[in-house]
Amino acid sequence: MKLGAFLMTPGHHVAAWRYPDSEASEVLKFRFYKRLAQIAERGKFDLLFLADGYAVSEAFPEAVAQTVAVRPEPITLLSALSAVTEHVGLVATVSTTYNEPFHVARKFASLDHLSDGRAAWNVVTSNHSAEAYNFGRDEHLLHSLRYERAREFIQVAKGLWDSWEDDAFVYDKDNAIFADRGKLHTLNHQGEWFSVRGPLNVARPVQGYPVIVQAGASEPGKELAASSAEVIFTAWQTLEEARRFYADVKGRLSKHGRAPEDLLIMPGVFPIIGRTEEEAAEKKASLERLIPAEAGVSLLSNLISFDLSTYPVDGPLPDLPELAQVNGGKSRFQLIKDLAERDNLTIRQLYQRIAGARGHREILGTPVQIADQLEEWFVGGAADGFNVMPPYLPGGLEDFVELVVPELQRRGLFRAEYEGKTLREHLGLSRPPHPAALSGSPRINTDTVRTAGGLEHPERGNEASLHYTNR
DSSP: OEEEEEOOTTOSSTTGGGSTTOOGGGTTOHHHHHHHHHHHHHTTOSEEEEOOOSOOOOSSHHHHHHSOOOOOOHHHHHHHHTTSOSSSEEEEEEESSSSOHHHHHHHHHHHHHHTTSOEEEEEEOOOOGGGGGGGTOSSOOOHHHHHHHHHHHHHHHHHHHTSBOTTOEEEETTTTEEEOGGGBOOOOEEOSSOEEOOOOSSOOOTTSSOEEEEOOOSHHHHHHHHHHOSEEEEOOSSHHHHHHHHHHHHHHGGGGTOOGGGOEEEEEEEEEEOSSHHHHHHHHHHHHHTOOHHHHHHHHHHHHTSOOTTSOTTSBOOOOOOGGGOOSOHHHHHHHHHHHHHHTOBHHHHHHHHTTTTTSEEEEEOHHHHHHHHHHHHHTTSOSEEEEOOSSTTHHHHHIIIIIHHHHHHTTOSOSSOOOSSHHHHHTOOOOOOHHHHSSOSOOOSSOOBOTTSEEOOEETTEEOOEEOOO
């Protein structure tokens, strides 16, 4: 079983900052994140996962005052955390809609080197129209276009990570040769969305490529994951839904020349842990009592991309748009709509239900009961592991590490010690070889040769260039 620690501070519950045991004033303090990272590493977690967004939503003014709307930039923070951890993977969320491939490729290559091979990129396309206004745009790109851009963005980033071959740097002091110029490759990408010459001014990452994580569960999201992702962070409420998604996405891999083990599926889980069932239930009730109504309605409205502020909070959901009309997160919209209809929930009941897990699965109980629920999905063909979403921090993560992890280890479901150094080693993912190693010697003295992988190697004087065709 793979485990990620999803660090939304000071906890995943929308009212976590009000919970007595949370440390709300520490949300921008390095010492707080250092402590969390070291707790996760003590628990032998595979990775730390940081979400991110590029706007403060002001559609609900009261909610801005009642919720935590600030967070550190993830790559900056994870770079610092790489110096105080040794094993745990470092996953940063970066949008392909509001960034450029060269900058992103350079930052993740740097993080991978600084951490000795523990970097991962959670690829998102952004959900909220408010983000567009911070990047000189009047409106958010359409959902389908965001995924088209994302697909090419990843392709360009991988091409840039291949700018240098793995053994390009020789450090020959006697002969004044720092790098073998013949092992430097220029990308020269010309596509629909990007024109990027390259090469990247960072050596090829320790892992070849940082691990690619993706979170979409819409049809375009599943296709992007099947072609490019190595880990999927997804949200499901029931075992049957999770099994269908698992089989669907794994079944798409073969058409992209990939095997089932090349992609890990890690649903989010929101654990409320008590040493007794009564203690767990009281924690849940305490958190629910702390939710301001405006904050709950705001959270729910943002998740479904529909303003609910004018509707009675103790009434049902209004008629919502058809899925095709939604330009936000389509999969989360459908999941929450299905939840409300299935359980006949009012708006208040619905925001109470999702105020912690935010559409992911809530698991409640003693350490044995929590382990039972995780084991059921893991052995039942619904998950390769889980992204753990503590309700409040640091206590929620400490409870999982001290109470649940030993139970998983006792059952033989989770590691007792790290067996590798890189995140790919933790996850059992292979290291991608450099394209030059697949196509033979990069030193080509004939005309342009196209390989099966879609690479061209035209000789340019003393430098061989790799051209990635846009497929």
